[in-house]
Amino acid sequence: MQAPADPSAGALVLFSGGQDSTTCLAWALARFARVETIGFAYGQRHAVELACRAPLLAALRRDFPHWAGALGDDHLVDLGVIGQLGDTALTDTIAIRMQDDGLPNTFVPGRNLLFLTVAAAVAYRRGLTVLVGGMCETDFSGYPDCRDDTMKAMQLALNLGMDRRFRLETPLMWLDKAATWALAESLGGPALVRRIVADTHTCYLGERGELHAWGHGCGTCPACELRRNGYARWRAATGGAPAA
Amino acid sequence: MQAPADPSAGALVLFSGGQDSTTCLAWALARFARVETIGFAYGQRHAVELACRAPLLAALRRDFPHWAGALGDDHLVDLGVIGQLGDTALTDTIAIRMQDDGLPNTFVPGRNLLFLTVAAAVAYRRGLTVLVGGMCETDFSGYPDCRDDTMKAMQLALNLGMDRRFRLETPLMWLDKAATWALAESLGGPALVRRIVADTHTCYLGERGELHAWGHGCGTCPACELRRNGYARWRAATGGAPAA
Numbered sequence: 333m334q335a336p337a338d339p340s341a342g343a344l345v346l347f348s349g350g351q352d353s354t355t356c357l358a359w360a361l362a363r364f365a366r367v368e369t370i371g372f373a374y375g376q377r378h379a380v381e382l383a384c385r386a387p388l389l390a391a392l393r394r395d396f397p398h399w400a401g402a403l404g405d406d407h408l409v410d411l412g413v414i415g416q417l418g419d420t421a422l423t424d425t426i427a428i429r430m431q432d433d434g435l436p437n438t439f440v441p442g443r444n445l446l447f448l449t450v451a452a453a454v455a456y457r458r459g460l461t462v463l464v465g466g467m468c469e470t471d472f473s474g475y476p477d478c479r480d481d482t483m484k485a486m487q488l489a490l491n492l493g494m495d496r497r498f499r500l501e502t503p504l505m506w507l508d509k510a511a512t513w514a515l516a517e518s519l520g521g522p523a524l525v526r527r528i529v530a531d532t533h534t535c536y537l538g539e540r541g542e543l544h545a546w547g548h549g550c551g552t553c554p555a556c557e558l559r560r561n562g563y564a565r566w567r568a569a570t571g572g573a574p575a576a
Numbered sequence: 577m578q579a580p581a582d583p584s585a586g587a588l589v590l591f592s593g594g595q596d597s598t599t600c601l602a603w604a605l606a607r608f609a610r611v612e613t614i615g616f617a618y619g620q621r622h623a624v625e626l627a628c629r630a631p632l633l634a635a636l637r638r639d640f641p642h643w644a645g646a647l648g649d650d651h652l653v654d655l656g657v658i659g660q661l662g663d664t665a666l667t668d669t670i671a672i673r674m675q676d677d678g679l680p681n682t683f684v685p686g687r688n689l690l691f692l693t694v695a696a697a698v699a700y701r702r703g704l705t706v707l708v709g710g711m712c713e714t715d716f717s718g719y720p721d722c723r724d725d726t727m728k729a730m731q732l733a734l735n736l737g738m739d740r741r742f743r744l745e746t747p748l749m750w751l752d753k754a755a756t757w758a759l760a761e762s763l764g765g766p767a768l769v770r771r772i773v774a775d776t777h778t779c780y781l782g783e784r785g786e787l788h789a790w791g792h793g794c795g796t797c798p799a800c801e802l803r804r805n806g807y808a809r810w811r812a813a814t815g816g817a818p819a820a
Contacts, residue, residue, distance in 0.1 A: 442693050445734065445737045486737065489689060492723060
């Protein structure tokens with residue numbers, strides 16, 4: 333059950349600079365009176381994603397003046413500790429492949445648990461009560477720390493461990509990528525779709541390359557494929573969706 | 577319900593170099609065939625505690641040869657990120673006091689959740705299935721991330737989020753400090769009590785000072801007081817406990 337609009341609540345959005353978290357940020361801006369953002373630097377291979385964050389925030393402020401008043405501080409937290417937790421394709425230069433256990437080798441065990449714990453500590457200090465993340469089961473690629481069960485258990489652990497009542501909201505949990513594009517358009521119209529296409533980053537390989545209709549990226553890694561196919565399905569379903 | 581001895585399982589002990597975690601380490605060494613240790617550096621004021629870790633591990637290997645075979649690698653993880661999560665007395669030089677919300681200002685929101693998440697990621701990589709921590713409700717000083725409810729919720733979140741079955745063991749959860757001294761003696765006799773007295777560190781202020789019967793420390797901060805009073809109660813209850 334997603335949170336209804338609650339103009340009295342403050343939210344902290346896990347904002348990586350990708351398509352999903354940018355859509356989540358718009359979702360939060362449409363609902364809450366105060367919205368802050370948090371990002372994590374951990375030596376990820378697609379650090380280009382992090383570099384998208386500040387320009388995206390500036391563009392949102394500029395192009396969506398009715399949201400600008402709600403958009404508050406951005407927090408960038410150094411989680412270099414993740415690099416100490418074992419080699420994975422997200423921080424190394426090895427190829428992305430499926431492991432014997434069915435998980436992609438980009439899997440950092442419990443990465444989202446770490447993100448959520450740190451985000452909750454920041455929210456605690458900032459007096460924010462809603463945590464918003466782009467975790468999603470629908471395009472489920474084997475990450476157990478994106479599952480709805482995990483999120484609900486984590487809300488319980490955070491609330492007991494910090495003696496607070498956070499709500500953990502995951503507006504994309506049951507959407508496929510086509511529906512995520514549709515959600516962005518419903519929230520911010522063609523202008524938001526254009527910003528997401530041009531300014532967000534999804535590619536696992538960190539490639540920007542030329543600007544395709546669906547955005548930048550190599551176009552062939554699993555993340556690009558999801559994004560590109562989702563865009564195509566959304567455009568096909570809507571017939572005459574706005575050119576992006 | 578504490579884990580029975582299970583010589584087929586491997587354990588990772590959250591080992592800070594204090595009395596509680598050293599007792600937990602002995603508890604694990606008495607139960608499991610393979611025991612590794614993990615510590616966290618986060619600019620804590622009592623970094624002297626961390627400095628106790630290596631000599632303690634060496635002393636345990638030397639004085640308890642029947643445990644030496646089980647005692648495996650030690651992992652020291654840099655969690656400097658905690659310093660980014662707001663000012664608290666544990667990392668600053670301000671005085672320890674109670675806040676309006678009843679929590680001591682040494683409270684770093686969710687610190688143990690962070691420790692457990694990182695420990696679980698290391699245990700995942702190392703093939704260890706039991707996590708052992710010294711969290712305790714009995715001398716409850718207002719830390720919600722030490723509560724039994726929190727630990728049980730956290731086990732669920734970790735297991736769902738990492739797709740593993742970790743057991744989270746907290747052998748001190750229902751013991752007071754007198755009982756913790758008694759547990760140490762039951763596990764390792766007077767020799768272990770001597771090591772804990774002389775080589776562990778508990779003092780919030782990071783003072784070593786002279787060696788008292790109960791150990792080093794300022795003797796007056798809340799942590800020293802607990803340790804000192806617990807020692808006195810244990811000695812009184814046992815009448816002629818071994819001189820330490």
